[in-house]
Every structure is written in C-alpha cells, then in structure tokens.
Amino acid sequence: MPETEEAIHKQILELGKKARRASREMMGMSADEKNHALLAMADALERRKEKIQEENARDVSEARDAGLSDALVDRLVLDDKRMAAMTQGLRDIAKLPDPVGRTLKSWEKENGLILEKRAVPIGVIGMIYESRPNVTADAAALCLKASNAIILRGGSEALRSNQAIADALQEGGSATKLPADAIQLVPVRDRKAVTSLITMDEYVDMIIPRGGEGLIRAIAENATVPVLKHYKGICHVYVDGDADPEKAWSIVENAKCQRPGVCNAAETLLVDLSIGEEWLIRMAEILQKRGVELRGDEKSREIVASMLPATGEDWHTEYLDMILSVRVVDGIEQAVEHINQYGSGHSDAIVTRNKGRQEYFGKMVDSAAVYINASTRFTDGAEFGMGAEIGISTDRLHARGPVALEELTTYKYVVTGDGQIKE
Amino acid sequence: MPETEEAIHKQILELGKKARRASREMMGMSADEKNHALLAMADALERRKEKIQEENARDVSEARDAGLSDALVDRLVLDDKRMAAMTQGLRDIAKLPDPVGRTLKSWEKENGLILEKRAVPIGVIGMIYESRPNVTADAAALCLKASNAIILRGGSEALRSNQAIADALQEGGSATKLPADAIQLVPVRDRKAVTSLITMDEYVDMIIPRGGEGLIRAIAENATVPVLKHYKGICHVYVDGDADPEKAWSIVENAKCQRPGVCNAAETLLVDLSIGEEWLIRMAEILQKRGVELRGDEKSREIVASMLPATGEDWHTEYLDMILSVRVVDGIEQAVEHINQYGSGHSDAIVTRNKGRQEYFGKMVDSAAVYINASTRFTDGAEFGMGAEIGISTDRLHARGPVALEELTTYKYVVTGDGQIKE
Structure with a gap:
C-alpha cells in the first residue's frame, strides 16, 4: 500500500x-x-x-x-x-x-x-x-x-x-x-x-x-x-620502545583476535622498533598462527617478509575481520600523529612502562577512550560499569564513548x- | 572584488x-x-x-x-x-x-x-x-x-x-x-x-x-x-496562591524592568488569583508606573481594566521591551503547562512559600534555569559563578543555560x- x-x-x-x-x-x-x-x-x-x-x-x-x-x-x-x-x-x-x-x-x-x-x-x-x-x-x-x-x-x-x-x-x-x-x-x-x-x-x-x-x-x-x-572504530595499539614485551604481545593479540568483528577491535599496530626486531617477528608469528592477515609498511616488511604490503587505504580501513595493518613509527610523537590523522576517535592503546609517555599519550590522543597497558576491547558500557549501553558515540559533543x-x-x-x- | x-x-x-x-x-x-x-x-x-x-x-x-x-x-x-x-x-x-x-x-x-x-x-x-x-x-x-x-x-x-x-x-x-x-x-x-x-x-x-x-x-x-x-528568551514568572506578596511584586518588577532588552527578562506573568485580586491590582500599578504596557487575558482584564487585550500571539512573543503579557491560571499545573507550551526553555520562576509546589515546579518546568523565589535575571555565566560566558544555550544537548x-x-x-x- x-x-x-x-x-x-x-x-x-x-x-x-x-x-x-x-x-x-x-x-x-x-x-x-x-x-x-x-x-x-x-x-x-x-x-x-x-x-x-x-x-x-x-x-x-x-x-x-x-x-x-x-x-x-x-x-x-x-x-x-x-x-x-x-x-x-x-x-x-x-x-x-x-x-x-x-x-x-x-x-x-x-x-x-x-x-x-x-x-x-x-x-x-x-x-x-x-x-x-x-x-x-x-x-x-x-x-x-x-x-x-x-x-x-x-x-x-x-x-x-x-x-x-x-x-x-x-x-x-x-x-x-x-x-x-x-x-x-x-x-x-x-x-x-x-x-x-x-x-x-x-x-x-x-x-x-x-x-x-x-x-x-x-x-x-x-x-x-x-x-x-x-561512525566506525579504527582502533590502534601503539607498542612503545619501553613496552613490556609479553604484555604487548598479549594486548595486541587480544585487541585484534578476541572478537574482530566489533568496533573496539584493533585495526592497526604501530610499533617503535627500539623494542627490538625480535618482538615484531614473534608478534607476527602469534598473529599469523591465529589466522590474521598482516599488511605492513615497508619497514615492517623488511623484518617480517611474509606480510602483504599495506597501501594508503589500509590506514583508513575498519576491517572488522582477521586483518591487521602494521606500521613502524619512530617514537610516540609519530604514533600519536598517525592515530589522530587516521583514527576514528574511538579507542586507542599504548603499551609502555614509561610514565612520561603514558601521560603524553593520554593527553594527546584525541579519542573517546585512551588505554594505557590494556586492550582496546574494553570500550563498552557494561565493561566501564555503566550498565547496558544504547550505543557508542564517536561524536565529541554531549556524549563520547559508551x-x-x-x-x-x-x-x-x-x-x-x-x-x-x-x- | x-x-x-x-x-x-x-x-x-x-x-x-x-x-x-x-x-x-x-x-x-x-x-x-x-x-x-x-x-x-x-x-x-x-x-x-x-x-x-x-x-x-x-x-x-x-x-x-x-x-x-x-x-x-x-x-x-x-x-x-x-x-x-x-x-x-x-x-x-x-x-x-x-x-x-x-x-x-x-x-x-x-x-x-x-x-x-x-x-x-x-x-x-x-x-x-x-x-x-x-x-x-x-x-x-x-x-x-x-x-x-x-x-x-x-x-x-x-x-x-x-x-x-x-x-x-x-x-x-x-x-x-x-x-x-x-x-x-x-x-x-x-x-x-x-x-x-x-x-x-x-x-x-x-x-x-x-x-x-x-x-x-x-x-x-x-x-x-x-x-x-x-533562540530566544520567553521567560515567565508564576505567582502562586501561597506567594509572599511583597517578594512577588519585587521579583516580577525586577524580572521585567531591570533590563527589558535582554533574553532573561520576563515576558509573561502567570498568576493564581487565590493570592487575592488586590495583589494583581497593585502589581499592575507598580508596573504601569514604571512604564510597562500590560497585555492581559480576559480574566486579568476583569480585574485590571487598563490592560490591553492579549492575543494568542502574545504568549509566543519575546518583546525585549517594556511590555508584559498577563494570564490568570487556576493553579500550578496550568502554569507549568503554559510555560512548557509557550516558553523557550530559557528561564522561568515561581514565587511561592509552598514546598510541594516549589518542588513540582523545579521538576516539571522544562527549562535551562528554573527559579524558586528569585528573579529570572540571574541566568548568566558571571551570576552563576562560572566566569565570563560565550553565550547561553536553549538547546538540550551538550550544554544548557550559560x-x-x-x-x-x-x-x-x-x-x-x-x-x-x-x-
């Protein structure tokens, strides 16, 4: 009718x-x-x-x-x-x-x-x-x-x-x-x-x-x-040179694999290689074993040759799937710049033991939820202790996050x- | 060019x-x-x-x-x-x-x-x-x-x-x-x-x-x-049957006359006549002496014949001038209904000694600032103790009021x- x-x-x-x-x-x-x-x-x-x-x-x-x-x-x-x-x-x-x-x-x-x-x-x-x-x-x-x-x-x-x-x-x-x-x-x-x-x-x-x-x-x-x-969740984990390597492996794996189809899952790994090339090699093994397709920039592919090459499009993409883009950055400032430029203001994490960098990341990353040494997967009304949620806001006014x-x-x-x- | x-x-x-x-x-x-x-x-x-x-x-x-x-x-x-x-x-x-x-x-x-x-x-x-x-x-x-x-x-x-x-x-x-x-x-x-x-x-x-x-x-x-x-300030003062008559005169006079060209000045007086007809007669004298033009509904004009007749348009109008519309209401519920229907959600006041009605008004009037026994003229960042203001919001989300x-x-x-x- x-x-x-x-x-x-x-x-x-x-x-x-x-x-x-x-x-x-x-x-x-x-x-x-x-x-x-x-x-x-x-x-x-x-x-x-x-x-x-x-x-x-x-x-x-x-x-x-x-x-x-x-x-x-x-x-x-x-x-x-x-x-x-x-x-x-x-x-x-x-x-x-x-x-x-x-x-x-x-x-x-x-x-x-x-x-x-x-x-x-x-x-x-x-x-x-x-x-x-x-x-x-x-x-x-x-x-x-x-x-x-x-x-x-x-x-x-x-x-x-x-x-x-x-x-x-x-x-x-x-x-x-x-x-x-x-x-x-x-x-x-x-x-x-x-x-x-x-x-x-x-x-x-x-x-x-x-x-x-x-x-x-x-x-x-x-x-x-x-x-x-x-809008979407293009969430990042930045692994700093001073990261606890074990925690960094576990946080990245969790943020990507625990439930890849949701908005607070990670889409991009940013890594400062002063943590050691071995860290990235092992990280790639862990993720590939879980079935994650890795798409790396030039520098990360020099270390892990099995990664596919990432294109400019990758940094903008919410895969909602077992795919992770990887970029080597030369320190926290470049990491924050990448996140503020390509991210969706949803959830982004740093793994580091360095207090000054924890603070800098918390202050300078312009997202609804900023994580220090924890998985991005916690952005959720129930996990935050707010009870049920009607949604998550990537807006800036009135309400942000859950x-x-x-x-x-x-x-x-x-x-x-x-x-x-x-x- | x-x-x-x-x-x-x-x-x-x-x-x-x-x-x-x-x-x-x-x-x-x-x-x-x-x-x-x-x-x-x-x-x-x-x-x-x-x-x-x-x-x-x-x-x-x-x-x-x-x-x-x-x-x-x-x-x-x-x-x-x-x-x-x-x-x-x-x-x-x-x-x-x-x-x-x-x-x-x-x-x-x-x-x-x-x-x-x-x-x-x-x-x-x-x-x-x-x-x-x-x-x-x-x-x-x-x-x-x-x-x-x-x-x-x-x-x-x-x-x-x-x-x-x-x-x-x-x-x-x-x-x-x-x-x-x-x-x-x-x-x-x-x-x-x-x-x-x-x-x-x-x-x-x-x-x-x-x-x-x-x-x-x-x-x-x-x-x-x-x-x-x-948008605008169509602000009301409701004078309840249990109002302190002196305070009610002074609040209405202040809300209308202290600076009529601003958004938090009153445009409409709502009055419950159980306060006594004499209250309204004296109120009209005070306001007319200050040079205020009164525009009343039928009931208020029966008491103060010198008022001009209010039209439906008056309840919607922000005069920003020495004009006040006046309506006799039969109690707080009608007053609140009038305010929520014709007001602009800016600043509205009740004058009453009755605790229950103070509470009802505070709860049911859907405005950025609700006053109990005070002039509407206080809606302002500095008066609220917030320092300078960049504006006043009649919106509902993110920020309301100053x-x-x-x-x-x-x-x-x-x-x-x-x-x-x-x-």
Whole structure:
C-alpha cells in the first residue's frame, strides 16, 4: 500500500506530538514507578512470547524468500535464548540506579542563591536501527529508565517482530504509570518516515542511529535534530620502545583476535622498533598462527617478509575481520600523529612502562577512550560499569564513548532564593 | 572584488585545516602557557589600541553612510571604555581556573582497570556573530582558555575592527607557545563563507552563533556541524496562591524592568488569583508606573481594566521591551503547562512559600534555569559563578543555560591497566 509523502509525514508528526506529551508526563515519574513499568514490560514479553515468535517467523521466512544473506537472517531470529536475554535485560535495567534527579553539582552564591545542577531527561529520543529486533526492547527500556519517550524505527525486514515486541511493551506498561505514548514504533516501511522523524525538531530532541556507516552518514546529512553518531572504530595499539614485551604481545593479540568483528577491535599496530626486531617477528608469528592477515609498511616488511604490503587505504580501513595493518613509527610523537590523522576517535592503546609517555599519550590522543597497558576491547558500557549501553558515540559533543543511562540525560539549573532580585 | 563560490570555499577550508592542526597542538598546552598567551594578548591590545580605533572609525563612518540605525552604529563603536573592558576581560579569563584536564570522575573496576573521565578541549569552534567587535576578543580568549582553536566570523560591517583586534591577538600570541593558527578570522565579507564554515565537519567541531533568531535558524538549518543554539528568551514568572506578596511584586518588577532588552527578562506573568485580586491590582500599578504596557487575558482584564487585550500571539512573543503579557491560571499545573507550551526553555520562576509546589515546579518546568523565589535575571555565566560566558544555550544537548569555560570542553576516558585483556 503505497502512501503519499504528505500522509506519511502527517502520521510521523502525530507520533512526535504524542511522544512530546508523554515525555512531559514522564518528568513526573518516580524511580519506583519507572522500575515497576520495566518489570511489567518484562512480564508481558514472557506472556506474549509465542505471539512474538510467530510474527518473527513470518519476518524470517520473508527475509529468506527475499534472498537476504544467512548472516542477516541470523540477526533477525528471536529464538528462546534471545527472548530470555531480552526479558532479562529489562529486569537488569530496573535494578540500575535512577539517572534522573541526580545533583551533579550544587553551590551557594554570596547573595544567598542556591544553585543546583540537576540531571533531567533529554525528552524524546528517535532510535533508528537495522535488523536485530531485540534492540526494540533494549532501547525502549533504557530510554524509559532515563524518563525519555522513544520513537522506534527498526529495519523494515523486522517490522512484524518489532511491532509484536512494542505491542507487548505497551501492554505491559499500560497497567502502570507509564504514559501510553512513551514507547511508539513507526508503523510504516517507507523510508520517507525516517526523513520526517529526523527533521521534526519540535518533537524530537535526539536521534540515535545504530547501523552501518552509510546509514549513519545519510541520517546525519539530512537531520536537523541532533544525531549521536557512531561512525566506525579504527582502533590502534601503539607498542612503545619501553613496552613490556609479553604484555604487548598479549594486548595486541587480544585487541585484534578476541572478537574482530566489533568496533573496539584493533585495526592497526604501530610499533617503535627500539623494542627490538625480535618482538615484531614473534608478534607476527602469534598473529599469523591465529589466522590474521598482516599488511605492513615497508619497514615492517623488511623484518617480517611474509606480510602483504599495506597501501594508503589500509590506514583508513575498519576491517572488522582477521586483518591487521602494521606500521613502524619512530617514537610516540609519530604514533600519536598517525592515530589522530587516521583514527576514528574511538579507542586507542599504548603499551609502555614509561610514565612520561603514558601521560603524553593520554593527553594527546584525541579519542573517546585512551588505554594505557590494556586492550582496546574494553570500550563498552557494561565493561566501564555503566550498565547496558544504547550505543557508542564517536561524536565529541554531549556524549563520547559508551552511551548508557547517564548519557541519556541532560541537565538543568534549579535556583532557589528568598526573594533575590538583580541589582 | 567578487569571488567565486569555489574560491571562497577553498579559502575557508584552508582556515579549517590550519585550525585543526592548531587544536591538536593546543592539547599539549599547560595552564601557565595559556595564561601567558592571554596576558600577552591583552598587552598587544593595549599597544595597538590606536590602530584598532582607527580601523573602527572607518567601520563606523561607513556604517553611518550606509544608513545603519543609531543603535547598530552604537554597538560598533570601540571607545576607550570598551577597549579597556575588552583588555580587562582577557586578564580576567587568565585568572580563571583551567577547565581542561579536570578529573570529572574516576573509578576502579574489579579487573584492576582504573577509569578516569577527564575534561578535554572540544577542538575547533566556529563563532558567528553580529555587530559588536569586542566579541572577537572575548570569544577568542574563552576558546583559548579551554584549549580550543577558533575561527571567527563577525558582522561584515565590523570587518576592519575585527581584523585589527584579531591581528593584535595574533601578534600578542606569537611571542608565546600559542600556535599561530589558534585564532583565525574569516577575511571575506561574502556570506558564502558562512556556508563553508558550517558544513566542514572534518575541521570544525561546534558552531556558536550569536545574534537574532533569524540568523541562528538559518545557520541551524544549513549546518552539518553541531550548532549550539540560543533562540530566544520567553521567560515567565508564576505567582502562586501561597506567594509572599511583597517578594512577588519585587521579583516580577525586577524580572521585567531591570533590563527589558535582554533574553532573561520576563515576558509573561502567570498568576493564581487565590493570592487575592488586590495583589494583581497593585502589581499592575507598580508596573504601569514604571512604564510597562500590560497585555492581559480576559480574566486579568476583569480585574485590571487598563490592560490591553492579549492575543494568542502574545504568549509566543519575546518583546525585549517594556511590555508584559498577563494570564490568570487556576493553579500550578496550568502554569507549568503554559510555560512548557509557550516558553523557550530559557528561564522561568515561581514565587511561592509552598514546598510541594516549589518542588513540582523545579521538576516539571522544562527549562535551562528554573527559579524558586528569585528573579529570572540571574541566568548568566558571571551570576552563576562560572566566569565570563560565550553565550547561553536553549538547546538540550551538550550544554544548557550559560556556556562558559567548562561548557567549552568535552571529555574522554583514560583507562590505565597493567596488561588487562578481555576474556
């Protein structure tokens, strides 16, 4: 059923208006009321499990018929294990501390005014994501916990699954203090709906896109609502001349191989050869034994001839695969320059025992997370102790790195006086 | 000399590249080095005072010839008093604490990783402003103090003055550790330069526009770089039934009359008549004696017949003048609803002795600054104790309310380990 642009725009605008109203009501919800809603939503997911899996089966079979790759189809599937994880996710979020209402800072002025900088909800979040239907529940729960209303726009291939999950969440919430429009799903497959969602500044305060770089760039270019972007993770490990050789081997191997398909995996090794050529020879053996393809610059290939030659393109590439580019640098300054030039501002590590260089690296590398003697693989809301994350930001403003509950709030000043007026 | 779009774009792109390089160098500047640069810049402004005033006189005479209003011409003028204030501003900023490098939070994980959330510079700021040439020095100094590079784009009628000030700042900085391109001024009058500035995401991290709502909307609509917006100040005072009548008179009078042309002045009075009709009658007398034109809704005009009738438009209007709209509300809920619907999220006040209503107002009014028993006129970086401000944000993300040194920083995580790898 093709719909006109205008009809779709009107429909999305209506979702926006409702979300804004809901977000205002949510400003008054207590922590208990929010947690109660989360638990009721978890119960509803369990109650409606069969219905959700039925709808999911229809999405999956349609995706297969449409010739989607096995990997994409796998992401779609909501088996019992994934259903249970989704439900447990909601219960875990209920246990986390309330991010709203925290006093971030408080001080008194000479005139007796008391200023409080207080954490408050952002308002309405627009969440745009691809295949995995579990994001529907995860994102809704995190936004709710931070007292934000959410408008969800999942992948069109998962629309039935997402709708069934959203229905369950709404049913669960309906017996609680949660406003009916706190969680809404965009019900149309047409891409024009996204254009409307990302341009209605009046009703949406932040867009969080989750997906490939292409999706995110397209959204950022066309949005007028602020977008919290995660472009890519071109992460580096710099092995300094003063590195502990054992730790350096282990950190590089972990950063590359432990899970190469994720954004905080390393893509480039930078090495100062004053650690000794033997270090690099052994490193190459370890990685090649794990099945890593090495692409080196000229100097590193003089030492390890089995490396393929790296091209200029390699330094810009997020492989998300068992491939590592290798460059010999002549010290920390060149390493930092390389990282700031080619990196994506995500996660970068130094391995060294030298205190001065640890400090220099921590100060001069312009990334969301900078590691000293540890693997880049720790950049993650749970690993940082922030609870579940809704995403990771490679942006510089508002939030950087893992975006969890606190990052889903903003602040306001509450100023209490006793009749003070400005002289 | 008309220039082609392409030539201008290339020129601005070049400024951007240089600013990015300078901003990376500035990450390594110590507090002392920055303060030294600020003081040297202040000295240079004094040394070059005559030259600056000469260039300013040319701008002023040209503006007069072009028929600019007296008010606009007045803003342009750099007399001795303004020159001294500008110089003193730089010296004051040198005395403020360094906003960069602060540990915002620090914690240890069970695996021994130590996480530090550290304040760091944003990078490159694009500042777009209208007439007043003193903004050139103020904005440059604040950005420098937060280790940000700045690209300045002032009003074209002030180009000679701005250039003379920027030259002085650069000369002052040149004898210090400040990178030569830390402070750059867009040297072309053509508006196409603004289009380039606000779309080169790769080189500019944040745009701060200062000017009328029209300017800011045009920038926000066309920018791909994040814009810190200040749209307008439609500020309210709500006088509750339990207000101290004397304090309520004094706060409303102050919020409206002390300086009506600024964004934190009140534009609308909301009153719960359970305080007594006499309160409103006396309030109207006080305000009318000060020369305020009152525009009331039906109910308030039944009590004070001398008010003009308010139209729907009035609730949306930032008068910036001795005009106040007045509406009778039936309690705090209606007051909050009015503020959240018509306000601009800037500064809003309640006057009441009732604790529960103070709390409700503080929680439910969705504005950058919420006042309890105090005038809205205090929303200002200096009044809040933050030092000088570069602007006020009515946005919700990154910074809300006064934007001073801390708001000109972002953060990163520095994670220190001892060889930790992800299991």
